[in-house]
Amino acid sequence: MRQLENIPFEELTVGQTDSLTRTLTEEDLLLFAKVSGDTNPVHLDKAFAATTQFEGRIAHGMWTSSLISCALATRLPGPGGIYLSQEVKFMRPVKIGDTVTVKLEVLDINERRKRATVSTNVVNQDGKTVVKGKAEIMPAVEKVVVDEYPLPEVELKA
Ligand SMILES: C[C@@H](O)CC(=O)SCCNC(=O)CCNC(=O)[C@H](O)C(C)(C)COP(=O)(O)OP(=O)(O)OC[C@H]1O[C@@H](n2cnc3c(N)ncnc32)[C@H](O)[C@@H]1OP(=O)(O)O
Numbered sequence: 461m462r463q464l465e466n467i468p469f470e471e472l473t474v475g476q477t478d479s480l481t482r483t484l485t486e487e488d489l490l491l492f493a494k495v496s497g498d499t500n501p502v503h504l505d506k507a508f509a510a511t512t513q514f515e516g517r518i519a520h521g522m523w524t525s526s527l528i529s530c531a532l533a534t535r536l537p538g539p540g541g542i543y544l545s546q547e548v549k550f551m552r553p554v555k556i557g558d559t560v561t562v563k564l565e566v567l568d569i570n571e572r573r574k575r576a577t578v579s580t581n582v583v584n585q586d587g588k589t590v591v592k593g594k595a596e597i598m599p600a601v602e603k604v605v606v607d608e609y610p611l612p613e614v615e616l617k618a
Pocket residue numbers: 498500502518519520521522549550551552553554
């Protein structure tokens with residue numbers, strides 16, 4: 461089982477970086493539509509999506525954004541951190557089979573409020589930015605070391 465360990469607030473420094481990479485599968489796209497209820501045909505309907513400027517299905521913007529949450533929760537600052545705000549600009553589409561990398565960098569630390577601003581850009585396999593933005597977070601003050609929570613296997617039934 462994977463262990464998750466945080467970077468407590470006092471150990472965060474401006475310029476610290478981390479990243480997380482994920483490839484979008486069709487199953488991910490369908491599961492995201494199911495849990496979010498976002499059944500926009502641009503994500504699901506091949507025939508409809510082919511008629512758009514993207515010429516095919518594209519990922520939910522919030523799927524890509526959810527990877528930012530994952531990176532913050534598991535990498536920098538890690539478990540126990542709390543999301544306060546998130547700015548996202550969807551610059552380019554993500555398609556099934558694309559491999560995207562969330563790049564985190566600590567931009568600013570507010571010692572008084574024990575909060576940090578982190579840039580949260582996401583690039584694709586060609587190094588092109590697909591999401592631009594930044595987040596404000598409240599990292600845990602104490603050291604947190606936990607076994608990653610065991611998620612159940614879920615089966616997608618059509
Ligand atoms: C509701 C849900 O179900 C729907 C979804 O989830 S859809 C999935 C998420 N969204 C996307 O995948 C869209 C991705 N974005 C794009 O593909 C492009 O932004 C665009 C094709 C919609 C527009 O791009 P482009 O044609 O390059 O833009 P313009 O020519 O209109 O403007 C050029 C300048 O604007 C800047 N820019 C482009 N996109 C954004 C953005 N999302 N936010 C802010 N600014 C943006 C671009 O950098 C140019 O700036 P410059 O200073 O002039 O260089």
